[in-house]
Amino acid sequence: xxxxxxxxxxxxxxxxxxxxxxxxxxxxxxxxxxxxxxxxxxxxxxxxxxxxxxxxxxxxxxxxxxxxxxxxxxxxxxxxxxxxxxxxxxxxxxxxxxxxxxxxxxxxxxxxxxxxxxxxxxxxxxxxxxxxxxxxxxxxxxxxxxxxxxxxxxxxxxxxxxxxxxxxxxxxxxxxxxxxxxxxxxxxxxxxxxxxxxxxxxxxxxxxxxxxxxxxxxxxxxxxxxxxxxxxxxxxxxxxxxxxxxxxxxxxxxxxxxxxxxxxxxxxxxxxxxxxxxxxxxxxxxxx
Numbered sequence: 001x002x003x004x005x006x007x008x009x010x011x012x013x014x015x016x017x018x019x020x021x022x023x024x025x026x027x028x029x030x031x032x033x034x035x036x037x038x039x040x041x042x043x044x045x046x047x048x049x050x051x052x053x054x055x056x057x058x059x060x061x062x063x064x065x066x067x068x069x070x071x072x073x074x075x076x077x078x079x080x081x082x083x084x085x086x087x088x089x090x091x092x093x094x095x096x097x098x099x100x101x102x103x104x105x106x107x108x109x110x111x112x113x114x115x116x117x118x119x120x121x122x123x124x125x126x127x128x129x130x131x132x133x134x135x136x137x138x139x140x141x142x143x144x145x146x147x148x149x150x151x152x153x154x155x156x157x158x159x160x161x162x163x164x165x166x167x168x169x170x171x172x173x174x175x176x177x178x179x180x181x182x183x184x185x186x187x188x189x190x191x192x193x194x195x196x197x198x199x200x201x202x203x204x205x206x207x208x209x210x211x212x213x214x215x216x217x218x219x220x221x222x223x224x225x226x227x228x229x230x231x232x233x234x235x236x237x238x239x240x241x242x243x244x245x246x247x248x249x250x251x252x253x254x255x256x257x258x259x260x261x262x263x264x265x266x267x268x269x270x271x272x273x274x275x276x277x278x279x280x281x282x283x284x285x286x287x288x
Contacts, residue, residue, distance in 0.1 A: 098158030
């Protein structure tokens, strides 16, 4: 066999090998067809092989995709026009179903179909709410409801709707002013309610503090009375013991207390008989 023949055979074998090998990235789905019929879709990332001229492979994104929808006028529950601009985060979850339902995996077809599904859900949600609900914090629950119902419909052609977000809601000038006035009134109502609740709470705290103070003062008064009673009892006991030990000294001490009480003021005048027992210790005969 000549070298030329061998070279040709090597080239042919190399070409067949290259034609039979294909790689799947982590960001891709792959479908292998055999004569136009799907035979395999569950490929892991890596190197794979197919039969040349018999099999062909199509690849699709499995990453999160974005659908930026065009702004569209919609009507609220009170028949007010608003222009809603939104976007959708979506991805393929069933590549075989996606391929079949989108005319051979046509992404433009999938986006058009998804756009119609999402806008219909947004339109239904806007129509069931008034303007304040549409532009207030309740918009979060609105988006969750849209995502949930849109995802159910999108699953039918192998797509998952991960998130739906409203970028902006444009209001006519007259509608904008009325909505802002209504929102300001609602906020004022909430503020008044919070202030009222705050005053109630403050009054309750003051009442509790006053009651606790009265309890503490009453307990302190009772404790003071017990202490004074104990002191008086102890003093009486001391006086009684002193009187029992030296009756004459005790009488002298009590007389001194009486003198001090009788002549405590600068203008005090006391008229008594000189022979009164009160002056017993002023007598020279009894001086100690």
